[in-house]
Amino acid sequence: MTECVCCSGLRSEECCERFLSGSFVPTTPEELMRSRYAAYVTEDAEYLLATWSPKSRPKTITFESCRWLGLNVKNRSTIEESGNEGYVHFVARYKVSGKAFRIEENSYFVRDNNRWFYVSERGDKN
Numbered sequence: 369m370t371e372c373v374c375c376s377g378l379r380s381e382e383c384c385e386r387f388l389s390g391s392f393v394p395t396t397p398e399e400l401m402r403s404r405y406a407a408y409v410t411e412d413a414e415y416l417l418a419t420w421s422p423k424s425r426p427k428t429i430t431f432e433s434c435r436w437l438g439l440n441v442k443n444r445s446t447i448e449e450s451g452n453e454g455y456v457h458f459v460a461r462y463k464v465s466g467k468a469f470r471i472e473e474n475s476y477f478v479r480d481n482n483r484w485f486y487v488s489e490r491g492d493k494n
């Protein structure tokens with residue numbers, strides 16, 4: 369039994385592994401965000417590209433040689449009235465050659481055909 373790398377406290381097979389393997393599709397922006405963090409940890413470029421909105425998707429993903437330390441979701445998905453937009457505010461920490469860094473982002477997600485996609489960091493902070 370391994371705890372999921374996204375720090376949810378759940379077992380990986382009950383958490384992000386279901387999404388990374390393609391058995392299930394995330395049903396909330398938070399599930400997608402967590403599984404994308406897990407994809408960064410496991411360097412799963414295919415999953416990251418597949419869950420990136422075609423509007424903002426990069427052509428390729430290069431992984432920095434870093435060690436991921438943890439994920440902290442500060443604010444759960446706020447679904448807008450349409451139900452097809454959501455935000456997740458999170459902090460992710462990682463280390464590169466012994467030096468610690470943190471990323472804080474309020475990510476914006478949209479739903480299309482019942483699938484959630486990552487679009488970008490939200491422009492305005494709140």
Ligand SMILES: [Zn+2]
Nearest residue numbers: 372374383384
């Ligand atoms: Zn997880």
